[in-house]
Amino acid sequence: MPVLVFGSINLDLTVRVPRLPGPGETALGAGGLGTAAGGKGANQALAAGRAGGGQVRLVGCVGRDGFAGPALALLDAEGVDISRVRRTAAPTGVALIAVSDAGENQIAVASGANADLRADAVPEDWLTPDTVLSLTLEAPPAEVLALARRAGPLGCRIVLNAAPALPVPGELLDLLAVLIVNRHEAPVVAAEAGLGNLAPADAARALSRGRAAAVIVTLGAEGALAFRGAEAWRVPALKLDRVVDTTGAGDAFAGALAAALELGMGWTDALARASAAGGLACTKQGAQPALPRAQEIDAALARLGPVVRIDAN
Numbered sequence: 001m002p003v004l005v006f007g008s009i010n011l012d013l014t015v016r017v018p019r020l021p022g023p024g025e026t027a028l029g030a031g032g033l034g035t036a037a038g039g040k041g042a043n044q045a046l047a048a049g050r051a052g053g054g055q056v057r058l059v060g061c062v063g064r065d066g067f068a069g070p071a072l073a074l075l076d077a078e079g080v081d082i083s084r085v086r087r088t089a090a091p092t093g094v095a096l097i098a099v100s101d102a103g104e105n106q107i108a109v110a111s112g113a114n115a116d117l118r119a120d121a122v123p124e125d126w127l128t129p130d131t132v133l134s135l136t137l138e139a140p141p142a143e144v145l146a147l148a149r150r151a152g153p154l155g156c157r158i159v160l161n162a163a164p165a166l167p168v169p170g171e172l173l174d175l176l177a178v179l180i181v182n183r184h185e186a187p188v189v190a191a192e193a194g195l196g197n198l199a200p201a202d203a204a205r206a207l208s209r210g211r212a213a214a215v216i217v218t219l220g221a222e223g224a225l226a227f228r229g230a231e232a233w234r235v236p237a238l239k240l241d242r243v244v245d246t247t248g249a250g251d252a253f254a255g256a257l258a259a260a261l262e263l264g265m266g267w268t269d270a271l272a273r274a275s276a277a278g279g280l281a282c283t284k285q286g287a288q289p290a291l292p293r294a295q296e297i298d299a300a301l302a303r304l305g306p307v308v309r310i311d312a313n
């Protein structure tokens, strides 16, 4: 059963600063520039592979420049199938990232070659009923919808991490098995769906009503909430001694969830593994270098509290 990721590939250029700059402000970082592989699609593919997902495939685009190699190196080394990553005339995607002493980040992305990604780059025989298809909104949203339109009727389980915060058309929401949003994304998606201005948890709850999709809202150190039909769960966060860098934590969560679903794990086990993976990703610097492996996730689960059923209302 494969995990198929259709998404972005970036090279992350990171500066550590005491605190994140505001508009018009310059923040001075004492150290050097950090360079690491990133991009939400690529991160989620590697996260799924490291979390124990069997076969992981990534469909994406990079440029023909010097950034493409380092952006793909870990994926290639760790067995993610990148045979459908296309080289285009545009430059490889780049993310400019500032990370504060508290581990919070601020990210601006130059999409570059990611904008060349097209749904028809995914071969038909990769869209099977045992495929977990992972999508994010760093890929061109129209292509994300076009791929979901093909994959849904073919029986793929589609997981959308609606990141970065962009509106999601109702048609796409209706094709999903799982929607993952964070506290910034949930209100944006709910507002676009005509549900009004809602707080993150209320937005996730409202988005799940009348839809087949389970909706998960991640809440950082407060864990996550999951809503599915008439059921709801509170998912604890891993308690961390120190948050080094939150970059890629959402990708670790989404990738580990996709891997768990692909492995046929139960829903609450999948939620627990995703939360543990997201927490662990905050304990190291960078996106892909910090993504945890299955053994680390297994060990962390012993420290994670239980996923508990809560009142869905």
Ligand code: RIB
Pocket: 008, 010, 011, 012, 037, 038, 039, 040, 043, 094, 095, 107, 109, 138, 247, 248, 249, 250, 251, 287
């Ligand atoms: O989610 C983290 C990722 O967002 C980074 O790796 C960066 O490339 C941006 O895409």
